Amino acid sequence: MHAPDVPINGESIKLGQFLKLANLAETGGEAKELIASGLIRVNGETETRRGRSLHLGDVVAVIDPTSGSALSSGRVSAAEDIEDYFDESTADDDFDPEKWRNL
Numbered sequence: 405m406h407a408p409d410v411p412i413n414g415e416s417i418k419l420g421q422f423l424k425l426a427n428l429a430e431t432g433g434e435a436k437e438l439i440a441s442g443l444i445r446v447n448g449e450t451e452t453r454r455g456r457s458l459h460l461g462d463v464v465a466v467i468d469p470t471s472g473s474a475l476s477s478g479r480v481s482a483a484e485d486i487e488d489y490f491d492e493s494t495a496d497d498d499f500d501p502e503k504w505r506n507l
């Protein structure tokens with residue numbers, strides 16, 4: 405299974421946070437359950453530590469408990485590797501949020 409890139413700011417992120425960011429888990433509670441159940445693999449190895457630090461290039465997969473195959477996955481990547489990443493520092497300076505706030 406191809407793991408899509410999931411951009412992060414910085415060089416590392418905690419596993420529980422990454423699962424939510426990559427939409428592999430909807431909530432922190434769901435991420436915690438997936439990890440505790442042994443259904444998460446990092447670079448092919450089962451991981452049970454929610455606070456595990458992930459680094460650029462790590463691949464995280466959610467495993468199907470019945471078949472043992474990956475249901476979904478994501479690869480930790482640097483934000484600057486993704487062309488359409490929004491960077492506030494380079495955004496259009498003419499944008500006025502007050503103008504759009506109450507639409």
